[in-house]
Every structure is written in C-alpha cells, then in structure tokens.
Amino acid sequence: MNRYQSFLDPSQRTKVEQLVRGIQQAIREGRLTPGSKLPSIRAIAKDIGASPFTVSEAYDRLVQEGWLLSRAGSGFYAQRKQQSPSQAVRKQLSDLPLDGDWLLSGIYQGEQQGILAGCGWLPASWYDDQAQVRALRKIAREQVTGMTYGHPQGLLLLREFLAEKLGLQGISCHAEEILLTQGATHALDIVCSTLRLDGSAVLIDNPGYCNLLSALRFRGCQLLPVNWTPNGPDLQLLEQLMQQHRPRVFFTNPWLHNPTGASYAPHIAHGVLRLAQQYDVLLVEDNVSADLLAQAGPSLAAMDGLRQVMHIGSFSKALSPALRVGYLLAPARWQAALTRAKMLAALTSSTHTERLAYELASDSKYKKQNSRLIERIAQSTSKAVAHFEQLGWQVFQPNSKSMFIWARPPQGVSIDQESARQQQIYLAPGDLFSSDGSGTPYYRFNAAYLDNSRFWQWLTAQQ
Structure with missing residues (x-):
C-alpha cells in the first residue's frame, strides 16, 4: 500500500x-x-x-x-477543532425565524452538518468532478486570463453555444438576443428592475419560488397568486385575475416546477399563452431545470416565438450549484433595457465562470453525464414517493421526475419542527412558498437527500 x-x-x-x-x-x-x-x-x-x-x-x-x-x-x-461547527450552525439555524429569508441564508450554513431534506440543489457528489478538472486544465492551457471586464451581455462563445442549443429546442434566436446572468435568480431580478414592477400587481405561481416571492414583496408588489393543479396553473382563476387586475406580467415556472415538481400539461401551456395574448400579459418563463427534463416538450418561448415571453435558464442545476451562470432571452424590444439593468446592478458577469460553463456544457461527454443525472433523480424520486405513500402522506404529483416532492402528512399528523432541527434535519414547510400568505400543510422535499434511513426513522416517529 x-x-x-x-x-x-x-x-x-x-x-x-x-x-x-x-x-x-x-x-x-x-x-x-x-x-x-x-x-x-x-x-x-x-x-x-x-x-x-x-x-x-x-x-x-x-x-x-x-x-x-x-x-x-x-x-x-x-489542528484540533476548538468548537464543533455543527453545534455553532445548529445554534445559528435555531435562532433564525422559519421564513423565506431562512431559505435564502440559513439552510446554506447547514450544508455539511445534517440532512438537507428541503433544500433546492443536488449534492456535489452527484456531479462529475473530473469534468470540471478537464475543463479547468483546458482553460489553463489556452492561457485565458480574463483580467478585464467582460462583454455587457456575457461571453460571446457561450451565447453562441446557447443560441445553437436553444434553436434545437425550437427557440429561434441569435447570440445578440441572449443576456448572460449570475444565475436564474439574478435574471429574475433584472426583469423586475427593467419592468419597474415596484408596487405593481404581479401574477405569480402559488405555491411559487420562495426567492422570487421575497424579492417581489420587498419591491412592494401586489401578488396575485395563481393556484397550481398537478397539471399546471388553474386557467379559470388565471383569466379571472387578468380580467380583474389587468396585470402586466406573469412569473411562472412551467417545467419541473419549484416547489411541486409538476409540469405544464400541453393544454395548460396553450391556454396560458392564449390568455397572455388576449390580455396583453408578458410571461416570464423560469425554465431553470430544462436540462433535467427526461422528455423535454416545447417551452412557452418556443410555442410563442419570443413575442409575449421572456425565457430564463441556468446551468446551476445540471452542471453544479456552485456555477452561477444563467441566461435570459426576451423580445427584441426589451434587449437594451435588460442589458442596462444588468450593468447598473453589477456591471458585467464573470467571464471565468461563463467560460467554465461553456467548456462543461460543450464537452462531448456531457449528454451521457446528464442522462445519468436525470436517471438518478428519477430513481431517487420514485423511491422517496413510495416511502411517503407507505406512510400515508399525500404527494401532489407522484409521477413527477423532478428532484422536488410536494407532500402533506396524513390527516391529524403534525410535524415537530423543533425535533427536526435538533436532529439536524432541515425541512422546507410549504408556508415558505405560499404566494397568498395562507397556511398550507404541504412540505417541499428534495429526493436527492432522502436516501437516508435516519430521515425515514425520524419521519415515521412523527406519525
């Protein structure tokens, strides 16, 4: 040895x-x-x-x-550790109020310390670390320094790659129509700034993406919650809200929805587009998990031809949660304003991370690696759904292949949040994703972290 x-x-x-x-x-x-x-x-x-x-x-x-x-x-x-970080982290987390800001900050502190049953990303061990090593070596060999500010719209090489990739998905666009961002959340913030939504009435998925909900509330927006069914938003309610409030924009996450894991059915997608055109509502399509779709259908942007839709994507789910590279496509009339909003907030995005994203996504082995990732998510989700149903939990969309599982406990069963924290099990209660502020018995779970006997033993003890 x-x-x-x-x-x-x-x-x-x-x-x-x-x-x-x-x-x-x-x-x-x-x-x-x-x-x-x-x-x-x-x-x-x-x-x-x-x-x-x-x-x-x-x-x-x-x-x-x-x-x-x-x-x-x-x-x-x-060196001998003077204090256990796990104890310090537990203390910090237990002192935080369980709200949207907790998901924005607190849960990240516990990443190495417990079971992240409610988090929003995949484990680092699920990704191919050697692919990143190969990409970094290639960049180093080519002596790419990146010691100056990048292009306002982001690295041209990556934008050209995305234009070709999106074209294969039915979204016809040019590199000049793509704005690179520091992740999908940054893209959403750029849209809010560009549209000057402060104080406006805004349509939003219910339940919805907690970071976006916090950002819109911070801007003083009036949230108009559109309730989800297992096949997507409630079209009847959506039309009622459009008629009554005449909002300018609808933020929606149609595919592998966060937090429910559901996706738009084809008739729902067509219905949403029809209503958007009828009431002149701009659709902001958050397609952050596009690369994790086992069978990708046409996006809203592809169906609409980028007339009534802004389209947001990201590499953070498929390549690495540490890789903060997203992108934003929009109708031509919005391009200059979106780029200006990006520059006002943070100047240019990182050429280094954009080049790394390009090398990883264009690697000849990427498709095979991504297929393995999709299959692993599907297996973990199927196994976890079976566990929940065995315990009598109601799963919102049991056929989803998303990492997210939206589930509620059996009638009369109450989950002890304090017990979960003491066991270093970090949950994401449904209230954190509520657009209308009402309570919900649902929880968001991440199947990638549920292959753990200690979690299921704890959950069984809650019955």
Missing part, C-alpha cells in the same frame, strides 16, 4: 470526499496530531493516484471546516 492510502475513506464516492473524511478520521484517532504537517498537494496526489486539483479541493474544504490550518509558503497543518 502506498504511504498515504490510509488517508482515504473508501466508503465515500469521490476522491475528494474520501480524502476529506479520511483525514478527519486520522485527526480524530491521533494518527495526525495537532501541529503535524501534511504532505504537499503534489506528493499526496501522486501517491493516491488523484489530480492536484482533487487534493487541493479536499485541503481547502478541510481548512474551511477547521480541520487544517494553511500557512502561506509553508503548507497545511493538522
């Missing part, structure tokens, strides 16, 4: 996780004493058959979690 193989925990899936957990265990057991120097990144990479990028990521994670101390020009040293 090579010298440093004992630093690997074979129970973990990726080399990064194996090294992180193995070194943690070595410190706990005293095999690495506080103050002892660890091998150099290159030495340990060569010994365990990993890339320096992998070892560097593991060391950085251990520094962030307090297991290692980094000394400039000297190296990395083991």
Whole structure:
C-alpha cells in the first residue's frame, strides 16, 4: 500500500470526499496530531493516484471546516477543532425565524452538518468532478486570463453555444438576443428592475419560488397568486385575475416546477399563452431545470416565438450549484433595457465562470453525464414517493421526475419542527412558498437527500 492510502475513506464516492473524511478520521484517532504537517498537494496526489486539483479541493474544504490550518509558503497543518461547527450552525439555524429569508441564508450554513431534506440543489457528489478538472486544465492551457471586464451581455462563445442549443429546442434566436446572468435568480431580478414592477400587481405561481416571492414583496408588489393543479396553473382563476387586475406580467415556472415538481400539461401551456395574448400579459418563463427534463416538450418561448415571453435558464442545476451562470432571452424590444439593468446592478458577469460553463456544457461527454443525472433523480424520486405513500402522506404529483416532492402528512399528523432541527434535519414547510400568505400543510422535499434511513426513522416517529 502506498504511504498515504490510509488517508482515504473508501466508503465515500469521490476522491475528494474520501480524502476529506479520511483525514478527519486520522485527526480524530491521533494518527495526525495537532501541529503535524501534511504532505504537499503534489506528493499526496501522486501517491493516491488523484489530480492536484482533487487534493487541493479536499485541503481547502478541510481548512474551511477547521480541520487544517494553511500557512502561506509553508503548507497545511493538522489542528484540533476548538468548537464543533455543527453545534455553532445548529445554534445559528435555531435562532433564525422559519421564513423565506431562512431559505435564502440559513439552510446554506447547514450544508455539511445534517440532512438537507428541503433544500433546492443536488449534492456535489452527484456531479462529475473530473469534468470540471478537464475543463479547468483546458482553460489553463489556452492561457485565458480574463483580467478585464467582460462583454455587457456575457461571453460571446457561450451565447453562441446557447443560441445553437436553444434553436434545437425550437427557440429561434441569435447570440445578440441572449443576456448572460449570475444565475436564474439574478435574471429574475433584472426583469423586475427593467419592468419597474415596484408596487405593481404581479401574477405569480402559488405555491411559487420562495426567492422570487421575497424579492417581489420587498419591491412592494401586489401578488396575485395563481393556484397550481398537478397539471399546471388553474386557467379559470388565471383569466379571472387578468380580467380583474389587468396585470402586466406573469412569473411562472412551467417545467419541473419549484416547489411541486409538476409540469405544464400541453393544454395548460396553450391556454396560458392564449390568455397572455388576449390580455396583453408578458410571461416570464423560469425554465431553470430544462436540462433535467427526461422528455423535454416545447417551452412557452418556443410555442410563442419570443413575442409575449421572456425565457430564463441556468446551468446551476445540471452542471453544479456552485456555477452561477444563467441566461435570459426576451423580445427584441426589451434587449437594451435588460442589458442596462444588468450593468447598473453589477456591471458585467464573470467571464471565468461563463467560460467554465461553456467548456462543461460543450464537452462531448456531457449528454451521457446528464442522462445519468436525470436517471438518478428519477430513481431517487420514485423511491422517496413510495416511502411517503407507505406512510400515508399525500404527494401532489407522484409521477413527477423532478428532484422536488410536494407532500402533506396524513390527516391529524403534525410535524415537530423543533425535533427536526435538533436532529439536524432541515425541512422546507410549504408556508415558505405560499404566494397568498395562507397556511398550507404541504412540505417541499428534495429526493436527492432522502436516501437516508435516519430521515425515514425520524419521519415515521412523527406519525
């Protein structure tokens, strides 16, 4: 056995996780004493058959979690943790009110500490870390420095790639019509600023995306909730609200809807477009999970031809939650105003991350990797839905292949939120996604984090 193989925990899936957990265990057991120097990144990479990028990521994670101390020009040293971050995080989370702002900040602090049953992203271990290594090496070989501000609309190379990709999905557009953003949430904020929605009446999915709800409320908007069925929004209610309030815009998430996991049925999509045209309402289509659709149907933008629709997409779900790259398409009349709103808020977006997104998405292996990701989500969701139904929970859309499961407990069963926090199980109660402020017994679950016996034991004990 090579010298440093004992630093690997074979129970973990990726080399990064194996090294992180193995070194943690070595410190706990005293095999690495506080103050002892660890091998150099290159030495340990060569010994365990990993890339320096992998070892560097593991060391950085251990520094962030307090297991290692980094000394400039000297190296990395083991240290005994003075305080358990899990205890500190639990205290911070327990002190936060359970509202939309909690999902915007609090749950991120607990990522390494418990079961993220209600979070909105996939686990890092589900992605191909070697694909990122290959992409970074390619960028480094080409000596792409990116030391100046990028183009106001974003990296041309990525916009050209997106124009071709979207064209295959039925959305005919040019690179000049695409605005790159720092994720889909940034794109939504740009739309709000461009349309000057402060104080306006706005149609919104109910339940809806909690970050958007918080942003619209912050702007003083009057929210007009459009209730969802398992096939999409209630068309009769949508028409009533359009007739009564004459809103300018409808924010909707038609495919793999967050939080319900449902998608528009074809007749619903046609009905929404018909009403938007009839009442002159601009549709803002949040299609953030497009690449995770097993069988992608035509988007609203494709059906409409970008006349009455703004279309938002992102790479964060399919490539990595850490990759904050989104994009925004809109009717030509809005292009200049949208770009100006982006520049006013944050100048240009990051050329570095946009180039990385391009290399990952254009990699010849991407389609196969993405297919595996879709299949893994489908299997996890199917397994979790079966568990919920076995316990008598009502699942809103049991046939969904989304990571999200919208479910309610059996009649008379009350979930103990404090118990969940004490067990480091982070839930997302349905009230956080309510557009009309009314209470709901539903919860949003993320199937990717539910393959955990401790979670199901805890949930069973709530019955």
